[in-house]
Amino acid sequence: MQPALLDRWSRQASILHRRDPRAKIAAALVFLVVVATAQPALLPVSAGLFLFLCAGLVVARLPLGGALLRAGIVLPFTLTFAAICWMAGDPWRGVSLILKSYLSALAVLLMVSTTPLPGLLRGFERIGAPRFLLMVSQFLYRYLFVITEQAQHMSKAAACRGGMRFRAAAGALAVLFARSYSQAEDIHRAMLSRGFEGRFHGPEDTRFRAADALFAAAACCAPLLLRLVIERVAA
Amino acid sequence: MHIPDGFLSTPVWATLDAAALPSVVVIARRAQRGFDESRIPLLGVMGAFVFAAQMINFPVGVGTTGHLVGGALLAYLLGPGAASVVMTSILIIQALVFQDGGLLALGANVTNMAIFGVLAGYLPYYLWGGGRWRRVSIFAGGVLSVLTSAALALSELLISGVKMPATVLGISSLLFLVSAILEGAITLAVVQALEGIRPGFVRKPKASPALGVAAILLATVGVLLASTAPDGIWKLAMTTGIAGHARSLFSTPFSGYELSFLQTPWLRKASAGLAGLALIYGACLLIGRAAARNRSV
Numbered sequence: 001m002q003p004a005l006l007d008r009w010s011r012q013a014s015i016l017h018r019r020d021p022r023a024k025i026a027a028a029l030v031f032l033v034v035v036a037t038a039q040p041a042l043l044p045v046s047a048g049l050f051l052f053l054c055a056g057l058v059v060a061r062l063p064l065g066g067a068l069l070r071a072g073i074v075l076p077f078t079l080t081f082a083a084i085c086w087m088a089g090d091p092w093r094g095v096s097l098i099l100k101s102y103l104s105a106l107a108v109l110l111m112v113s114t115t116p117l118p119g120l121l122r123g124f125e126r127i128g129a130p131r132f133l134l135m136v137s138q139f140l141y142r143y144l145f146v147i148t149e150q151a152q153h154m155s156k157a158a159a160c161r162g163g164m165r166f167r168a169a170a171g172a173l174a175v176l177f178a179r180s181y182s183q184a185e186d187i188h189r190a191m192l193s194r195g196f197e198g199r200f201h202g203p204e205d206t207r208f209r210a211a212d213a214l215f216a217a218a219a220c221c222a223p224l225l226l227r228l229v230i231e232r233v234a235a
Numbered sequence: 236m237h238i239p240d241g242f243l244s245t246p247v248w249a250t251l252d253a254a255a256l257p258s259v260v261v262i263a264r265r266a267q268r269g270f271d272e273s274r275i276p277l278l279g280v281m282g283a284f285v286f287a288a289q290m291i292n293f294p295v296g297v298g299t300t301g302h303l304v305g306g307a308l309l310a311y312l313l314g315p316g317a318a319s320v321v322m323t324s325i326l327i328i329q330a331l332v333f334q335d336g337g338l339l340a341l342g343a344n345v346t347n348m349a350i351f352g353v354l355a356g357y358l359p360y361y362l363w364g365g366g367r368w369r370r371v372s373i374f375a376g377g378v379l380s381v382l383t384s385a386a387l388a389l390s391e392l393l394i395s396g397v398k399m400p401a402t403v404l405g406i407s408s409l410l411f412l413v414s415a416i417l418e419g420a421i422t423l424a425v426v427q428a429l430e431g432i433r434p435g436f437v438r439k440p441k442a443s444p445a446l447g448v449a450a451i452l453l454a455t456v457g458v459l460l461a462s463t464a465p466d467g468i469w470k471l472a473m474t475t476g477i478a479g480h481a482r483s484l485f486s487t488p489f490s491g492y493e494l495s496f497l498q499t500p501w502l503r504k505a506s507a508g509l510a511g512l513a514l515i516y517g518a519c520l521l522i523g524r525a526a527a528r529n530r531s532v
Contacts, residue, residue: 006332032339037245073334074239081242081397088398097397100241105334108240112331120331130263132275137324139279141332144286151287169293170424173303176291177284177312177425178432184280191276 009062009113016060016114020212021123027219028111034223035103041234046099048226053106060114071106117141147180236388237344240337244395252342258350259323266316282321293421301417306348307356307376308422311437315357322349347387356380365439370423377422381415
């Protein structure tokens with residue numbers, strides 16, 4: 001499955017991988033806001049920001065082509081809407097939709113593929129997001145592949161028997177639900193017997209070092225400055 | 236329908252992020268207080284279940300398939316608060332890992348699907364789930380949850396200035412209506428199958444004042460949103476010819492004198508929005524009734 005690729009990428013080593021998740025979250029959020037609010041001289045600004053992200057990918061030692069392709073996941077949806085805008089006589093907005101959504105997706109991808117997900121969620125928690133929600137998300141990610149595989153087995157078995165009718169598919173879903181429900185109970189019991197006390201002990205919390213602060217400052221300012229300079233030159 | 240980053244205008248995503256964050260915190264707190272920590276694995280696994288449910292395709296007609304969205308189903312099985320938490324964490328994982336839906340647009344997506352989608356799905360079940368209309372309300376909940384999410388997403392895009400011609404709007408509304416009816420049918424079928432396996436799984440709706448307030452809030456926001464983007468709905472009504480009927484229906488009893496209060500622009504817009512919502516609601520109930528009757532034979 002594709003996310004396995006993301007897990008592999010996020011466990012590599014590079015300067016970007018070593019930074020504190022909070023610094024990367026801040027940088028990504030600033031970048032997203034810079035992209036979302038860009039208006040004049042959009043083409044040169046997005047070209048500049050694109051090169052900035054590419055530089056980030058290179059520094060993180062991620063495969064450039066692979067990452068650029070992976071961020072293209074957003075394109076089918078966006079292209080549909082761009083076509084609609086074009087039909088409505090507003091081709092410029094269509095172009096801006098494509099540029100902005102692709103750049104945003106690439107920025108999030110860069111953040112996620114340089115930070116393992118538990119660390120990233122822990123970073124969000126330390127910024128102030130509700131812990132309960134993030135723990136549920138972490139569990140979701142942990143069991144996503146387990147339960148998806150069960151579902152795949154079910155639909156493959158059904159295909160072997162000659163396809164699923166509507167009622168049969170509903171029955172399969174009901175069985176999957178009941179099974180995951182009791183699985184969740186077992187998981188909780190197993191966790192309790194290993195001493196679960198209401199919170200995860202992830203990889204030990206990293207300290208926010210000077211290097212992280214430096215990185216956060218640089219990575220937050222760079223896209224902002226880039227945009228301001230390009231807008232000034234283009235005007 | 237997950238809105239990616241770059242689609243919404245700054246006021247829209249900023250407002251929705253600002254609105255969604257505290258509501259999610261409150262819902263998470265309430266959901267956490269309502270049960271012990273054994274629910275953390277349960278909710279996580281339920282989220283994984285909703286993901287996995289997309290692997291199982293439901294055949295519809297020739298060659299086309301659909302799959303479960305899950306907001307309403309989760310609300311019946313876990314209660315609306317927990318369902319909101321699960322849907323929110325699904326959206327978080329989708330935005331982070333699968334690049335499906337944006338990070339800045341997360342507030343918008345959470346508002347559409349995890350808050351109002353779940354509430355709208357739970358509302359009919361909450362009102363009529365205990366009695367004779369149980370199946371109808373389950374079906375209507377599934378329909379309504381998808382319709383509400385879709386209508387909210389479309390109006391957010393329209394408010395953000397993404398222009399959509401009336402034909403496109405009509406076609407996409409039709410597609411949404413079809414997928415909403417499908418969601419209702421799947422939800423009902425899964426609930427019935429589940430009750431066959433293990434009775435007592437599906438929770439009986441229990442009265443809570445907070446939900447009543449939430450329902451009123453939902454209706455208000457729906458009307459407001461519908462009235463801020465009435466052009467789309469109005470155009471849709473025009474193209475489908477409903478508007479003509481509605482106008483004659485409305486004006487006939489009052490034909491003697493001018494309806495002066497209907498001339499106020501915002502009131503007219505709001506009433507148009509309200510009429511649209513009522514229309515959709517009524518249609519859901521009727522279709523649900525028919526579907527439930529077919530199913531029970």
